[in-house]
Amino acid sequence: MVTQNPILQARKLQLRWFVTLSTLPLLGVLSAFGIIPQSNISFEFGQKFSEEISLPFLDQQIENTEVFWRTVKTQRGDTIDELLRRLDVNDTAASEYLRNTKDALSLQQLSSGKDVQTETNKKGNLISLRFTDNNGNQIFIEKKGDHYITHKSSKQIEKRIFMRTGEIESTLFAATDAAGLNDIVANQLADIFSGDIDFHRDLRRGDTFSLIYEMNYVNGEPLNNGNILAAEFHNQGQKYRALYYEITTGNGSYFSQDGKNMRKAFLRSPLEFTRVSSGFQQSRFHPILKEWRAHKGVDYAASTGTKVKATADGVVAFAGKQGGYGNMVTISHQGRYSTLYGHLSRFSNGLHVGQRISQGEIIAFVGQTGLATGPHLHYEFKINGQQRDPLRVPLPDAKPINAIQKSQFQTATLEMVERLNVLSGYRLARLN
Numbered sequence: 113m114v115t116q117n118p119i120l121q122a123r124k125l126q127l128r129w130f131v132t133l134s135t136l137p138l139l140g141v142l143s144a145f146g147i148i149p150q151s152n153i154s155f156e157f158g159q160k161f162s163e164e165i166s167l168p169f170l171d172q173q174i175e176n177t178e179v180f181w182r183t184v185k186t187q188r189g190d191t192i193d194e195l196l197r198r199l200d201v202n203d204t205a206a207s208e209y210l211r212n213t214k215d216a217l218s219l220q221q222l223s224s225g226k227d228v229q230t231e232t233n234k235k236g237n238l239i240s241l242r243f244t245d246n247n248g249n250q251i252f253i254e255k256k257g258d259h260y261i262t263h264k265s266s267k268q269i270e271k272r273i274f275m276r277t278g279e280i281e282s283t284l285f286a287a288t289d290a291a292g293l294n295d296i297v298a299n300q301l302a303d304i305f306s307g308d309i310d311f312h313r314d315l316r317r318g319d320t321f322s323l324i325y326e327m328n329y330v331n332g333e334p335l336n337n338g339n340i341l342a343a344e345f346h347n348q349g350q351k352y353r354a355l356y357y358e359i360t361t362g363n364g365s366y367f368s369q370d371g372k373n374m375r376k377a378f379l380r381s382p383l384e385f386t387r388v389s390s391g392f393q394q395s396r397f398h399p400i401l402k403e404w405r406a407h408k409g410v411d412y413a414a415s416t417g418t419k420v421k422a423t424a425d426g427v428v429a430f431a432g433k434q435g436g437y438g439n440m441v442t443i444s445h446q447g448r449y450s451t452l453y454g455h456l457s458r459f460s461n462g463l464h465v466g467q468r469i470s471q472g473e474i475i476a477f478v479g480q481t482g483l484a485t486g487p488h489l490h491y492e493f494k495i496n497g498q499q500r501d502p503l504r505v506p507l508p509d510a511k512p513i514n515a516i517q518k519s520q521f522q523t524a525t526l527e528m529v530e531r532l533n534v535l536s537g538y539r540l541a542r543l544n
Contacts, residue, residue: 179239183229186222195219195228202236206260209253210241215262216253218245227333248330270329273341277535280319284311287321296337297325299384303472304354304366305345307376310503312412320346322535324528340366342528344536353532355525359517369529371513371521377446378507379423379471382453382491383412383478408499409452409492416457416487418478421471423451423493423502428467428475431459437490438482441475446508450497454490455482 184198192211196203210216222228223246231239240254248267253260278291288298301323302311309315323343328335343366345352354374358364366374426445434440437454441463444450457479469475480487493502513521 178234180232180234181229182232183227186224186226186228188224190222190224192220196238199228199230199232200236201230201232201238203232203238205258206238206241206255209260213260213262215264216251216260218249218251219243222246244330244333248335250330267330267335269335271326272329273324273326274338275322275324275531275535277322277538278320280315280317280321282317284315293323294337297323297340300325300338300340301343301345302384303379304340304343304374305347305352306379306381307374307507308352309345309347310380312381313503314347316348319348322532324531324535342525342532344532355521355528357513357521357525359513365510367513367521369525371518373510373512375471375510376507377424377510378449378451378493379421380503380507381412382421382423382451383414383418383489384421409454409490410502412478412489412491414478414487414489416477416479418489419474420453420456420476420478420489422469422473422475423491424449424471426451426469428463428465428469431463431465433481436483438484439476439479440482443469443475448496450494452490452492452494454492455479455484455488457481457487 180200182199184195186195193207196207196210201207210219219228219241222243226243226246228241228243230241233239238255238260240252242250242252244267245251248269250265250267252263252265254263276291276293278287278293280287281290284302285295285298288295288301293301301321321344323340325338325340327338339356340354341356343354352374353369354366355369356364356366368374420441422443424443424445426443426449428441429444429450430440430442432440437452439454439456439458441453441456441459442450443453453476455478456476459476460474463475478487478489484490491502492499493505494500495505
């Protein structure tokens with residue numbers, strides 16, 4: 113072990129202290145410069161200031177300013193008192209006004225799922241109440257002195273346009289659900305293309321659809337379920353496009369891009385998304401009569417009460433009971449065409465012979481009347497009194513856009529065509 117000279121150690125220690133002390137002023141200058149420049153600023157410390165401030169009495173302040181806002185949704189079977197209870201309103205005068213005043217009657221008639229908002233004080237007394245009625249009008253009820261008054265402002269409709277695209281994996285409804293579409297819009301989509309696509313037999317996995325639709329909103333709440341403005345469907349490699357166009361105000365229909373009417377004179381099926389249980393056959397063993405005989409129509413399996421639609425515009429020729437058909441409706445169309453709907457549980461209210469019917473109108477409901485082993489619809493399509501296979505017979509087209517209107521149609525639908533092109537490009541990009 114080597115021992116250092118004590119004198120040498122003392123000199124090294126003195127040198128370290130010298131370096132440290134000589135560096136401190138330099139560090140102090142650098143720090144001061146980094147914060148503020150050198151100046152003649154001086155600070156005076158130790159001065160005190162005091163002032164009396166009068167505050168309002170605490171309970172009085174809360175009484176005058178504290179209010180509560182609450183919002184609840186109406187429920188089926190709600191009464192005024194039950195609604196106010198959920199809103200924490202404890203005000204006999206307000207309850208009396210809302211239950212007995214004509215101006216506030218729309219609150220009692222409000223459908224379920226509507227928002228009702230109240231403003232109350234800490235005692236539960238009603239200051240104001242607001243909601244949107246079933247017609248989209250804004251209702252505002254407020255307290256003025258010792259009584260309440262109601263204000264009503266007309267609805268302000270806001271139109272919003274949505275674009276959606278989807279792919280068939282199993283069923284159309286499953287695909288539209290996955291795309292965020294409600295059933296009303298899904299049914300519209302099927303109706304638009306029902307003249308070209310049989311959704312009972314033709315749908316395939318991998319088929320795709322795109323659509324543009326608008327919805328009306330009032331105060332941020334949807335007023336209706338949507339109306340399709342344009343749509344495209346790819347089915348088994350075939351592309352179909354439909355564009356909404358009003359020939360006259362309020363009289364609109366769907367047309368292909370070249371002006372052909374998408375609406376056939378007849379729908380392929382009088383039911384939505386049901387299974388064909390028995391097709392058109394020249395010879396079929398009847399399950400009840402136990403004999404071979406022709407089946408000159410199509411049977412659709414469906415639960416009792418399923419809505420039955422007229423497949424075309426026409427006039428009711430018969431509505432009543434007839435033999436093995438049970439409850440039956442026949443409709444005459446354009447002279448040479450007629451359709452028959454059998455085994456019905458009941459008819460639509462007021463249906464009668466001679467009544468004019470529009471395509472898609474509900475005429476009856478599926479049942480099991482007559483010679484039927486289970487609930488289903490028997491549907492026949494006749495040309496000059498002869499039954500034809502409704503799934504295969506060529507259907508006549510509705511009127512197309514005429515030559516005079518065609519340029520107006522193309523101009524009016526140009527934006528929708530461009531949007532469909534964008535959706536098609538987006539879908540192709542996702543596939544790649």
